[in-house]
Amino acid sequence: MPEILRQWMTRRGLRSGEQLADVFAVHPRHAARLVSGERKMTLSQVQALSKALRLNWAEAKLLHSRAGHLPPPPPPRGGVEIPHPLLRTMHRQQDAAMIEGPDWELLDCNDAALRNFPWFSNRGVNVMEGLLVGEGRAQLVDREEVWIPALVAQIKTMVLQSVHYQVEHRHSLMAMTEVIRRDPAVERFWLTSVDLQDHTYGRRRAMYLPGWGEEPVELDVLSFALEHPDVSTGTRMVVVAAADGRPQPPV
Structure with missing residues (x-):
């Protein structure tokens, strides 16, 4: 410390x-x-x-x-104000869509994302932390063989790019990294070489999603950089869609 x-x-x-x-x-x-x-x-x-x-x-x-104390209560989700045009674009998506900060803090998401990832309703959720060591880990198919190497590659890539981020985002990225590396499987891949090109965005992965049945769903994970004067560098919108084009199941 x-x-x-x-x-x-x-x-x-x-x-x-x-x-x-x-x-x-x-x-x-x-x-x-x-x-x-x-x-x-x-x-x-x-x-x-x-x-x-x-x-x-x-x-x-x-x-x-x-220091050996319980963590402080997290801030409310959406504590960062997102410009209305970006929010409108996100909510127009038929598939699960979310806006993440450069450190994977969930800034906002649409209803489809909340249905697919119920843990998004938790205050102060960090998407990467939730997937690797939180409630989202149970949704990952082939967690250690497929997801962890890809997510670790993604984090390492972001760490390399973080020199362009605001100081507070660099430090929160560091803090998140310390949390996930406490998991033995994550730490094992962190200490070994991973293909930094084989990250999650733009790739097809499988997950278990509530309401989609018992079988895993093949998903396309797409990321879009948000260029706006009122958002931090590295903020992005992520869309998660069924690879076969299936629409969201009815509620």
Whole structure:
């Protein structure tokens, strides 16, 4: 934690733990020990530090976890305002469609996506985290043989591109990566070579979807970069459609 904590501090113009003495309401030397990890932070100190460093939810969750505390409640889904023309385009899709941030935070989705992926209704959901280690993992057909290598390739590609992202998105991407790598299967592929071209977007994969029957559904996963002055670089719309052209089953 000290290394990433120093990065967060540098982002806010802080160079030493002693500068956070007022945040912790302790002596500067004690503050330095808290930041270095020599002393464990209390929950109130973690909360104060998260606020002082203006951490986003993913970063605050990582800080709470590393300090041995339960994570803070996630923000409401759709907390980022999406321009109306982009939302209108998403909701016009007949297939499952969603808008993701550059770190795979779910910003919004249409009704078809909610039917296919009920866990999207959870607040603060991260799509990649949900697929690899959350509720969505049960929907993946051939998880370790097909999905994990593709998703790991996708994440590694995004990490390479993250130099172009806003600082907060780079850090939340890092925080998400730490979470998924706790899964042994994910970590195994993370530490080995994967084909970065064999990622999920533009490929055909199979999933179990509610309402589609017991057999898995072959899906085309398509991603579209959203170029708009009011959205962050890397924000995209993802459409998931049945490969055989079947429409969404009736509710």
